Amino acid sequence: MKTHAGRWLVALCVLMFCAAAAVLASGWQTGLSNQVNSQILWQLQLPLTITAVITGAALSVSGASLQVVLRNPLADPGIIGISSGASLVAAFVLILAPQALVDHLPYTLPVACFTGALFSTWLIYRLSVRLRGINTAVILAGIAITTLTSAIMGWLYLxxxxxxxxxxxxxxxxxxxxxxxxxxxxSAPIIVLSLLIIGRNATALNVLYTGDLTAKSAGVDPDRLKLTIMIACALAVGAAVAIAGSIAFLGLLVPHYLRLVIGHNNRYLLPASAVTGATILLLVALISEWVPFAALPVSMVTATIGGPLLLFAMVKGQLK
Structure with missing residues (x-):
């Protein structure tokens, strides 16, 4: 199993490296001066590549860890309301905030997204404690939060x-x-730190598979672990929303299909989720670079791919 998972990780790393190289090379245009090409690389292509890598990793790892903590294969930063909470507070800043805050968006937007993500995570955590053993109710509550925030954002359009x-x-x-x-x-340091915290608890997350009582007997405090993971996920998702907006399905489907391939061991699943999520968004960025007339909305692409995959998984009985 270790060899099998290790081979997949190496293959995914090679694929991510190739995708990143392709994205960086896509902005290099012959016939332009070296100075112009250098500006394209450093001001456009490199931020695009970094954004894709850290956003994909943040959403996929958050989804993988939330599915363990909430014990539900449908747990996802978008579905349970973390992403929508971050987007809602960001929307208030963009539309209703005074000009002084708008003039400092690079700093105010991450703070706004962190606040919204943390508040949504706190609601989900309290519900998971109150509805212990009723994981479907937690997912439905998350869907209700997402629906409510979408409605509020619709009113903000007025x-x-x-x-x-x-x-x-x-x-x-x-x-x-x-x-x-x-x-x-x-945003990037916050995402990296959050992912390191989640990865450091990979072994404890494995123990959590066996239930809270068994985890306690193994020396793991399940309540403290769940709170730590959910706060780390909130910070990672809040930072991801701050730099890339709300992206659908990535945190749900990437860890699900990886479990079918490399198993449930989070020591391998979490890094594989990070590399796979980063690779997928790099490929989306590359496709967007190839489209000559517009920059493709990322959530539209991921939803177009993820919707059928989710239905396929449900038909096959893989989401139970």
Whole structure:
């Protein structure tokens, strides 16, 4: 099993490296001066690549760990409301905040997204404690939170001017082209730190498969572990939403299909989820670079691919 999972990890790393190289090379245009090509690389292609890598890793690892903590294969930052909570607070900042905050978006947007993600995570955590053993109810509560935030964001459209409406559409559809060096400088360290915290608890998450009582007998505090993982997921997802908006299905389907291939051991599943999620968004970025007339909304692409895959998994009885 270790050899099998290790081979998959190596293959995924090679694929991610090739995809990243292709994205960086896609902006290199012959016939332009070296200075122009250098600006394209450092100001456009490199931020795009970093955004795709850290966003894909954050969403996929968060989904994989939440599915263990909530004991439900449908747990996903988007479905249970973490992403929508982050997007809602960001929408308030974009539309209703005073100009002083809008002028400092590289700093205010990550803080706004963290706040929304943490609040949504707190609600989900309290519900999971109150509805212990009724995991379907937790997922339904998350769907209710997502629906409510979508409705509020719809009402915000009534107060938005043309520019604010375009910015708000970005949060709904997702984009890899919006983040610049300043936003990445604030958000990227938060994502990396959160993923390291989750990865450090991979063995404890394996123990959690056996139930809370068995985990306690093995020296793991399940309540503390769940709280730690959910806070780390909230920070990672909040930072991801701050730089790329809301992206659907990635955190749900990547860990699900990886479990079918390499098993449930989180020591391998979490890094494989990070590499796979990063690779998928790199491929989406590459496809977007090839489309000459528009930058494709990321959530539209992931939903187009993820929707049929989710239905296929349900028909096959894989989501139980």
């Amino acid at each position: 107060f938005a001017d043309a520019q604010s409406m375009r910015n708000l559409t970005f949060w709904i559809m997702g984009s890899l082209h919006q983040a610049d060096a300043w936003v990445l400088l604030v």
